[in-house]
Amino acid sequence: MKLSIKKAAAAGLAVALGLTAAGFGSTAASAAVGDWTPNGTPQPYFIYSTDTGEVVKGNNQAGTGGTVLKYTSGLVAAPSETDPEQWFADAPAEAEDAYVFIAPVGKESTISGWSSRVSIGFAPGKRGILQPFSSLFQFPAASFAAVKSAGGDYSLGYAYTKNNGVTFVGLGAYTTVHITAGTADWTYDYPTAIVGQPPVDPNTTGQVAIEAPVAAPVNGALSLSVPTGAKATLGAAALNSSGQSVSTGTLPTFQVTDKRYVTKPGWTVNTSVAAFASGTNTLEPSVLSIAPSVAATSTSTGVTKVASLLGSVTAGTFAEAAAGAGTGVTDLSAALTLTAPLGTPAGTYTSTLTVTAVSK
Structure with a gap:
């Protein structure tokens, strides 16, 4: 044919x-x-x-x-x-x-x-x-x-x-x-019709009950951990366009641990800065700008930080967790910038930053 x-x-x-x-x-x-x-x-x-x-x-x-x-x-x-x-x-x-x-x-x-x-x-x-x-x-x-x-x-x-x-x-x-x-x-390959999938034998499927106990949560404590001998050393100073001396650095990571898993009241971290001194020369704490950060290594949720704050002998809010948030571990740090006023004598100026964790 x-x-x-x-x-x-x-x-x-x-x-x-x-x-x-x-x-x-x-x-x-x-x-x-x-x-x-x-x-x-x-x-x-x-x-x-x-x-x-x-x-x-x-x-x-x-x-x-x-x-x-x-x-x-x-x-x-x-x-x-x-x-x-x-x-x-x-x-x-x-x-x-x-x-x-x-x-x-x-x-x-x-x-x-x-x-x-x-x-x-x-x-x-x-x-x-x-x-x-x-x-x-x-x-x-x-x-x-x-x-x-x-x-x-x-x-x-x-x-x-x-x-x-x-x-x-x-x-x-x-x-x-x-x-x-x-x-x-x-x-x-010669075409062949595909017949629908064969029905599943109900005897091939079974169920297993699972029973597991869960312990009641325990209310622990709020704690703050700062590395022993922690020190922030700012880098070499340079003059900006206004003629001011500027140096930058990073605040060592410190840790807030909140194990109050039952009450979850929340917390606030405050910082204060003492005046800077180099021999007989001093600088106000406000010459230091602090930009807080929350590290990705944190296990807590719901923690917020301020965008930035200036050093002050009066404690200022650094970061906080509202009620119901902040349990677990929170790793905190900050970018530091020191801008000296015009006419500041050269030298190495030192100060102390104090960190405090307070329950809400």
Whole structure:
């Protein structure tokens, strides 16, 4: 039997098949639309020989394996294993073009993953596809060369696109092919319907009760920890645009621990700064600017800090936790900036910063 050249040409094939009128009738049995192998194709993809008009034997059929096809074999596809003149289902409404593609398994829906493709378009007045070519030689030699050289398992089929083939719209149908490296001899997996997943035997599922005691929380204490011998040494001084001496540094990290997990009253950390002195020369505490920070190593939540404060002999708020927050460990530090007034004698000035944690 021969496939109809009239029908094949209407599908937009670029190469004339040179076939005479078909002997297949339009009333031949058709495959049902559903789930097919490979899993994910909405319709089966049966391959027909343009020389014999017969469906090609696939790997899943009874026997010793599928028919070995050549790179030059003339082939088309249909959704029926008995009627090669049956149309594939209509394309989605937004589809503007259709492509026959060959792609690595799993890349069927990714245009950029396709190894090679050829636009086959739609017949005038039609939205379906009739007899898309399945001949490997009809792919562009340049893009198919890598497939031919490497061989392996691929998906062969067609899909819908828009925006001049840039945007993927939907998958038509495809099959799995196995290509021999170098020669591009190949076989394909014959489509089989996928029956729904078998029901789960209720005896394979059981339940296990879990019972675990939880100890009551204990109210601990609020504590403050400052490293022994903690010292903030500011870096070398430099004059700013106003001629003032400026030096910067970092306050060593200190820690607030609140284990009052029952009452959770909250807390406040205050700081005060003594006057700076260098021999007989002194500076007011306000020459020191403090920018507090809460370290990411903290386990507490709900702790807030002030944006900045100036040194003062009077205690000022550094950070705090409202009632219900602040339990756990809070690591605190600060950026320090000392700006000396104009005319301040040079020297190394020292002071003391006092940290106090107070319960709310």
